[in-house]
Amino acid sequence: MERWLTLVNRIPPLDLSVYGEAEGYPLMVVRSERYDPKVPSVYLSAGIHGDEPAAVEGLIRWAETSLGKLASWNWMIFPCLNPWGLERNIRLDAENRDLNRFYDSKKVPQIVAQLSLMKGRRFDVAVTLHEDYDARGFYLYEVAAKRPHWGELLCAELISLLDADPRRQIDGHSARNGLIRRKIKPDMIKGHPEAFHLHFQHAARTFTLETPSEDHLGRRVRLQESFLASTVKKLKLGMVS
Numbered sequence: 001m002e003r004w005l006t007l008v009n010r011i012p013p014l015d016l017s018v019y020g021e022a023e024g025y026p027l028m029v030v031r032s033e034r035y036d037p038k039v040p041s042v043y044l045s046a047g048i049h050g051d052e053p054a055a056v057e058g059l060i061r062w063a064e065t066s067l068g069k070l071a072s073w074n075w076m077i078f079p080c081l082n083p084w085g086l087e088r089n090i091r092l093d094a095e096n097r098d099l100n101r102f103y104d105s106k107k108v109p110q111i112v113a114q115l116s117l118m119k120g121r122r123f124d125v126a127v128t129l130h131e132d133y134d135a136r137g138f139y140l141y142e143v144a145a146k147r148p149h150w151g152e153l154l155c156a157e158l159i160s161l162l163d164a165d166p167r168r169q170i171d172g173h174s175a176r177n178g179l180i181r182r183k184i185k186p187d188m189i190k191g192h193p194e195a196f197h198l199h200f201q202h203a204a205r206t207f208t209l210e211t212p213s214e215d216h217l218g219r220r221v222r223l224q225e226s227f228l229a230s231t232v233k234k235l236k237l238g239m240v241s
């Protein structure tokens, strides 16, 4: 939180606010103070599962080096959605819930509060950052409403840092070179993940990145960081063309 505060203080168009708390931990959002329809809108989040530290660290590191140069874009960033879990290295929250299954319900006050911040907002890209103990390399879910899809290119840019998960089936979905392109329907899963909600309500493109929890932490952090760099680069190019 200190690092985010220091960073946001250096970037005047951004604002950090606390929108709730969980077991005494503040929940923060970093947002652009003004919305400008002429520049890209981006949603980023990390740390909904507390035992996925590279996602949280990768996000802040990327922000510390890159966010200042993109200060004029429209941002909505949730740096850590489960701080209680992060400090304890536990996936669930203090009430034993997988927070990533409540995006279609009103049962969890902190998610209700998060959803109200997002109400009515559209994003060109939404990214949720994760890690996975079963992963054998990094992999990426692409839920894309918009074509052309970006998944192949984004994955290709990452393989110099860490191998892509070689499996052809990951979590029951067919995968290729670490990419899972999903078509999702509202009734597919009981309790919507954040990415489902983003896809149905807010985002033209939704990505969920997973790094392998058993790999070297530094490498996982770098991969998370450079995924964000590649995604932003792609958005920038889209603006020019």
Ligand SMILES: [Zn+2]
Pocket: 049, 052, 130, 131
């Ligand atoms: Zn996760």
